Amino acid sequence: xxxxxxxxxxxxxxxxxxxxxxxxxxxxxxxxxxxxxxxxxxxxxxxxxxxxxxxxxxxxxxxxxxxxxxxxxxxxxxxxxxxxxxxxxxxxxxxxxxxxxxxxxxxxxxxxxxxxxxxxxxxxxxxxxxxx
Numbered sequence: 001x002x003x004x005x006x007x008x009x010x011x012x013x014x015x016x017x018x019x020x021x022x023x024x025x026x027x028x029x030x031x032x033x034x035x036x037x038x039x040x041x042x043x044x045x046x047x048x049x050x051x052x053x054x055x056x057x058x059x060x061x062x063x064x065x066x067x068x069x070x071x072x073x074x075x076x077x078x079x080x081x082x083x084x085x086x087x088x089x090x091x092x093x094x095x096x097x098x099x100x101x102x103x104x105x106x107x108x109x110x111x112x113x114x115x116x117x118x119x120x121x122x123x124x125x126x127x128x129x130x131x132x
Contacts, residue, residue, distance in 0.1 A: 024042060036063070049068070050105050069087060073088065
């Protein structure tokens, strides 16, 4: 999925309206505390309703769930595979599955307007939306 292409065509159709996609990139630096701080910013300041993260999401699964933020992640521990988390989607978060996440999130949450993709940039090339 290409943000520039979708936005140049008027944006993502949600009901009768179209919305431009805003991509927010935050680096968790492969650290749980940094990941939780980033999630707090994304949820409370940026107002996101959708986060895609790596397995450092364990530190903020409860936070995302309590705030009804759809979280696509591959949890790091078995404790995270708990049916009490209603907004957690267990999945691989690499570039092969990323393109399918937006349509799925849009289908399940038709009023979804903001999407975050967070990956660690430490020691490797940054993953950008256009790379997928």
